[in-house]
Amino acid sequence: MATLVFDWEWTAPFSRLGIAAHYSHALILVRCRNAPIEQVTIPIADQRIEGTAIENALSAGACHLRDRILLGGDDREAAATLPSATVAVCTRDRPDDLQRCLEGILDLDGPEHEVLVIDNCPSDDRTEALVRAMPRVRYLREPVAGLNHARNRALREASGEVVVFIDDDAVPDRHWLTAHLANYIQPIVLCVTGLTVPLELEHPSQEEFEQYSSFIRGFERRVFDPMRDDPLTPGAIGAGVNMSVRRSLVETVGGFDGALDAGTVTKSGGDHEMYSRILGAGYRIVYEPRAINRHRHRNSPDELEKAIEGYGTGAYAAMTRALLVDGEFGVFRIAWLWFRHAQAKAILRALLRRGPEVDRRMIRAEIRGCLRGPWAYLRSVRNIRRRKLLRYG
Numbered sequence: 001m002a003t004l005v006f007d008w009e010w011t012a013p014f015s016r017l018g019i020a021a022h023y024s025h026a027l028i029l030v031r032c033r034n035a036p037i038e039q040v041t042i043p044i045a046d047q048r049i050e051g052t053a054i055e056n057a058l059s060a061g062a063c064h065l066r067d068r069i070l071l072g073g074d075d076r077e078a079a080a081t082l083p084s085a086t087v088a089v090c091t092r093d094r095p096d097d098l099q100r101c102l103e104g105i106l107d108l109d110g111p112e113h114e115v116l117v118i119d120n121c122p123s124d125d126r127t128e129a130l131v132r133a134m135p136r137v138r139y140l141r142e143p144v145a146g147l148n149h150a151r152n153r154a155l156r157e158a159s160g161e162v163v164v165f166i167d168d169d170a171v172p173d174r175h176w177l178t179a180h181l182a183n184y185i186q187p188i189v190l191c192v193t194g195l196t197v198p199l200e201l202e203h204p205s206q207e208e209f210e211q212y213s214s215f216i217r218g219f220e221r222r223v224f225d226p227m228r229d230d231p232l233t234p235g236a237i238g239a240g241v242n243m244s245v246r247r248s249l250v251e252t253v254g255g256f257d258g259a260l261d262a263g264t265v266t267k268s269g270g271d272h273e274m275y276s277r278i279l280g281a282g283y284r285i286v287y288e289p290r291a292i293n294r295h296r297h298r299n300s301p302d303e304l305e306k307a308i309e310g311y312g313t314g315a316y317a318a319m320t321r322a323l324l325v326d327g328e329f330g331v332f333r334i335a336w337l338w339f340r341h342a343q344a345k346a347i348l349r350a351l352l353r354r355g356p357e358v359d360r361r362m363i364r365a366e367i368r369g370c371l372r373g374p375w376a377y378l379r380s381v382r383n384i385r386r387r388k389l390l391r392y393g
Helices: 051-057 060-070 095-106 126-132 147-157 176-181 204-213 270-280 301-324 331-351 357-392
Strands: 002-009 023-032 035-043 085-091 114-120 137-142 162-167 170-172 189-198 222-224 242-246 284-295
Touching: 023 060, 035 051, 035 060, 035 284, 085 095, 085 147, 085 176, 095 114, 095 126, 095 162, 095 170, 114 126, 114 147, 126 137, 137 147, 147 162, 147 270, 162 170, 162 176, 176 189, 176 242, 176 284, 189 270, 204 301, 204 357, 242 284, 270 284, 270 301, 301 331, 301 357, 331 357
Parallel strands: 002 023, 085 114, 085 162, 114 137, 189 284
Antiparallel strands: 023 035, 162 242, 170 284, 189 242, 222 284
């Protein structure tokens, strides 16, 4: 059975009838005056859902947030003018996903903006053909493989003051761009992340991904400040699937590390490493849940397992970089705390064969990735050096 995914605006009456029979549950993003307040799961009975069932599922915290919004309580400063923006999509060989993403970008509300597609080391010309047929989208081919290389190319080519990144397998909410830009009032804010929810939950693997490795970081806006937040623990900040940075980032803290993230042997970690560097340099990062996009989770067990293993690899690769490049010996403490408070319990449950089989598969994949992380980073750095030697002799 699948899970129906949709939004509900709390201030509007709701009743949904005639739901397809293969849906057993609904995952609902509840909003109040367009701001998200909670995501709830409710069973579907007789192929219908009533608004009262959704209301009854709201937590006390969501009700408090809703009441604050209705009373006009908001800690956001009003922006007189928004900074100029470039929306950048880094992609490789996924034209179907990319088309859906670009259609969402071209339907955005808010200010005029540049749109870039960075085609990262493609194996064919399908992406180029798609992009060149779409209005207002500029195509760039980046020959060096690696998501962080593509991100750096976007920063070099962008004309906007802020570069807003979205993955090719995600779709932005209509107000996504404005929500990002509204947080750049203070110069000390160098990066903003947003709320990423599932696009669909049609397959068991997609539901398992959402249960085990959700992108959601809460529904309250949060400002990460190096005076109180540890730069070495960036996990709560958000993910690169929904991230914006000032274009001046390159001059301020440097570009993204090309040895990290998708397209390299480290698999991931480029976003979190950058968050650590931004906080370590004394700047702030804002998590803005009103900047919503929707991610198409992987829909096969093999893809899911590879994704989870990749997150483990990237996390330990990023910690290896922090140790070797930045001299951050605190990574040993972070790795120990992560293992002690999260992984050790999961490993014990797996050894005792307690809990669902999917949980045991996921923790095995995560641990495999973590063990590979340090060596993956060293290998990735060697690969970059080898490429430079071949290029320049």
